[in-house]
Amino acid sequence: MLYRPLGTTDIRVSALALGSMTWGEQNSEAEGFAQIDRARAAGINFIDTAEMYPVPPRAETCGATETIIGNYFKRHGGRAQWIVASKAAAPGNGIQHIRGGQPHHDRANLIAAVEGSLRRLQTDYIDLYQLHWPDRATNFFGQLGYRHDPDAHITPIEDSLEVLDELVRSGKIRHIGLSNETPWGLHRFLQLAETRGWPRPVSIQNPYNLLNRSFEVGLAEMAIREQVGLLAYSPLAFGLLSGKYEDGARPPQGRLTRFERFQRYNAPLARQAASAYVALAREHGLDPAQLALAYVTGRPFVTSNIIGATTLEQLDSNIASLDLVLSDAVLASIEAIHTAQPNPAP
Numbered sequence: 001m002l003y004r005p006l007g008t009t010d011i012r013v014s015a016l017a018l019g020s021m022t023w024g025e026q027n028s029e030a031e032g033f034a035q036i037d038r039a040r041a042a043g044i045n046f047i048d049t050a051e052m053y054p055v056p057p058r059a060e061t062c063g064a065t066e067t068i069i070g071n072y073f074k075r076h077g078g079r080a081q082w083i084v085a086s087k088a089a090a091p092g093n094g095i096q097h098i099r100g101g102q103p104h105h106d107r108a109n110l111i112a113a114v115e116g117s118l119r120r121l122q123t124d125y126i127d128l129y130q131l132h133w134p135d136r137a138t139n140f141f142g143q144l145g146y147r148h149d150p151d152a153h154i155t156p157i158e159d160s161l162e163v164l165d166e167l168v169r170s171g172k173i174r175h176i177g178l179s180n181e182t183p184w185g186l187h188r189f190l191q192l193a194e195t196r197g198w199p200r201p202v203s204i205q206n207p208y209n210l211l212n213r214s215f216e217v218g219l220a221e222m223a224i225r226e227q228v229g230l231l232a233y234s235p236l237a238f239g240l241l242s243g244k245y246e247d248g249a250r251p252p253q254g255r256l257t258r259f260e261r262f263q264r265y266n267a268p269l270a271r272q273a274a275s276a277y278v279a280l281a282r283e284h285g286l287d288p289a290q291l292a293l294a295y296v297t298g299r300p301f302v303t304s305n306i307i308g309a310t311t312l313e314q315l316d317s318n319i320a321s322l323d324l325v326l327s328d329a330v331l332a333s334i335e336a337i338h339t340a341q342p343n344p345a346p
Contacts, residue, residue: 001043002322004303006083007202008227009175011127013083015297015320017231019308020247024064025054026063026310028254032068033076038312040081042319048231048306050087050132051117053093056259059097063120070122079205084121085128085231087205088113088181090135104153104162105135113171129167130177130205135160140180142264144214144346157188159195165198173191177203183218190226203303205231208240210277210292211270213338220301229303235296236266237345242289243278245271253310270345276337284330293321296333 002015018039023032036047053065066086073079088110103109114187117126124221136154137147167173176199178186188206193200203221208215208230215230223230236242238255251258256266267272281308295307297305309315326334 001045003045004229005227006175006303007229008200009202010084011175013046013304015302015304016044016319017048017085017304017306019306020047020049020065020069021052021053021055022310024061025056025058026255028183029068029071031310034312035309036069036072038077038209038315039077039319042172044319045081045099046083046304047064048085048233049119049121050130051090051113052087052089052098052132056261057095057097061256062097062115063221065094066117066120070120074122077124077310078337083127084123085177085205086117086121086126087132087259090131090133091142092137093133093141094265104155106155110160110167111252114167116283118172125171126173128175128177128203129164129173129180130203131181132187133180134182136185138161138182138185140182141248142346144343152297157185160191161189161196163199163254168199175199175202177205178228179205179231181206181272183222184220186222186226190228190284196201203231204228205233205306207234208232208294208296209235209237209304209345210334210338211237211265211273212343214343214346215301219301223301230301231294231297231304231306232302233306234265235293235305235307236289237270237292238262238326239275240265240270240274240345241292243281246275246278261262264271264305265345267345269341272340273344276339276341277334280330280333280337285314286324286330287317287321288295289317290321290324291326291330293318293322294326295331297322329343 003012281291307318
């Protein structure tokens with residue numbers, strides 16, 4: 001396993017992180033336990049979750065993923081072997097069942113979110129605590145254009161960072177990170193951290209895959225120069241880049257088959273581009289999913305690539321992508337496809 005520094009900290013995390021958002025919905029607790037065991041055996045030491053997981057988010061299952069992880073630690077131990085990352089939800093995105101549908105990043109909400117996650121995870125600290133998406137209307141979750149709303153109710157970033165500072169000093173969280181953030185947002189957090197002596201973001205968890213390379217515009221340079229590396233989520237575009245949906249296939253357990261809400265990677269242009277990447281992999285005798293994962297993991301601004309799976313076979317294959325080195329010819333072909341069909345699924 002390859003390990004990389006988490007921002008400017010002394011923590012080294014595995015280049016592949018274990019994603020958990022299917023646990024409690026598509027995966028049972030026993031299956032989650034098995035994935036943790038398999039990942040740890042492969043050298044993975046980084047696990048990512050969130051208070052709103054599993055996905056799709058529902059009131060009936062909210063918090064179940066953290067509970068599964070906490071139950072694992074209680075029954076099997078090993079908490080100190082893991083870098084555990086979780087996230088606080090924000091308003092919008094259909095989240096009406098978390099703190100009355102108004103989980104702003106203010107003092108009361110962030111304290112409640114952290115306390116809830118600690119309780120479910122059955123731990124007394126969270127290694128990396130992330131703001132799941134901005135507490136403001138901006139372009140994330142598939143939006144490329146920005147439309148300003150001067151009347152929107154938002155929590156000032158100053159207020160969020162101040163309470164996060166208190167939580168760090170209390171020992172309940174070790175480091176902070178951002179997610180689904182923009183260049184302006186990352187810059188503002190860094191500026192306030194520097195001028196006020198508050199915690200500095202050590203990572204940014206945004207989508208990044210062959211169908212969505214929008215992170216490269218603005219954020220990639222900041223990630224490298226400011227040492228706030230990318231934790232890449234959806235590296236397989238919800239499985240579209242694995243090839244399992246080719247030729248109109250609809251595998252019954254596939255996420256795009258089961259859940260209508262996931263249209264971000266289901267548009268005709270996205271499918272067309274995915275087919276080109278799948279064909280490229282097969283032309284070179286490569287597994288399409290492993291090609292897509294190897295590309296993400298190898299980018300210089302990526303700290304860790306968050307892999308998810310619903311079966312141990314998928315998890316093993318995803319982990320094996322770490323051994324794949326893409327040739328210059330494959331990389332050139334990837335760029336040619338991207339140039340012809342840039343970011344069809346932002």
